[in-house]
Amino acid sequence: MKRRHLTIPLLLVVSLLGSILFAALLDRRGARATTTKEWLFLPDAGQLKPALLGFHGVAADLAWIQIVQYVGTHWLTDRKFPQLSKALELATSLDPHFLEPYRLGGLFLLYLAGQPQAAVSLLEKGTAANPDRWELPHDLGRYYYLEARDYLKALRWWERAAKLPGRPEYLPRFVARLYARTGQTETALELWSELYRTAQNDFVRSLALQEMNRLKAGQVQAR
């Protein structure tokens, strides 16, 4: 009688231990699989969107969270981002009004992946989808000013951004300086310090700080 009472608890303990053991074994296999089979297939947003039954906003959020994890993981390991551009394309096509994938994605493409053309295309796509938002022409202007050094194009984008509601108060000043072709280092410093002030994450803050230090060192050398 006692034996029968003990059988079930014993089997229960064995089953529990077995499940923990096999779960651990699976985890090990899973960890190996994820590093090699990451994003083998990114679906086309045009085909995926109807299948989401109106939940495309949530899908874009989840895609964006995945992109952030992807960037973080690769930044800490191989510093290669072969699928970043395609993943950002997917997130922005699922939700064309979601600004973060354009703005931060543009920074990731430009400063981490070294793909300026992809960054420009992404920001231009965002500008076309959100013609009333100042942020995207502003970022395009910043790229042309700081990186491409194409001041005419920078002027064109900043002029556009300066006309939109909610734009920062410094934008008309930048436009004026560009027309006068003066104060380029001051403008660059102001741009980076504004980015540093408004940044909500460490990546953007450290990038802005690094660029500000570089510009200040250049100013000292020039004197």
Next chain:
Amino acid sequence: MKVAVIALNTFREAVRDRILYAVLVFALVMLAGSTVLVTISVGGEEKVIKDLGLACISIFGLLIAIFLGIGLVSKEIEKRTLYTIITKPIHRYQFILGKYLGLVMTLLVNVGVMGLGLIGLTSFWEGTSSPRLLLAILFIFLELVMVTAIAMVFSAFSSPALSAIFTLCLFVAGHLSADLRLFAAHYGGAATKLLAETLYILLPNLSRLNFKDQAVYPLAIDGGTAALSFVYAIFYAAALVLAAVAIFQRRDFK
């Protein structure tokens, strides 16, 4: 008066159901859980909370609507309460209408609780809550009103399991009907176009009731479109309730 009594009884019966509370608690936990997801995102935190919150209300509301709608007639037959009711001086249409209104009241309370949870969460996160969120929640409720009516039609002649499957299929088709029409217009012949057009008119167009983007972004809301969508949902649900009444009146319960 009889309709109101049946509606109130249906509402009381539904709110006593423990499964309903389980779904509601799970939905509220999921809503609160969205704040955890926000911590691993970079930027767009308010958007993630709103998107996930509205999706939670929509999905859990759908579960509740299907779960309640499919049991409408079959439960009464199973419990043999229907045989007592139909011997009373109550018209069958009064029974169906009362049952439906009771389910709609239950949905209203559930969506209301989940909606208040989301508004509370966004107010806590942003310090304020936009009335646009209320509009999106209202249209989710209207979508669920339509889904309940679909489930009720199937429940009037089919088993609960089949009713649930049919309702889910129509929910999916209802979100794809506009795409079906677009697809036929691009690739189909004359017959396909006609079929797609007919299906487009007959199937519920649930994508018309999706105002989630407008709740998340400061996009322009066309008052006329919103009003027409509202009226469309009411008329479609009314047509489905009448169809359920017609089927129920023809059923032989001897």
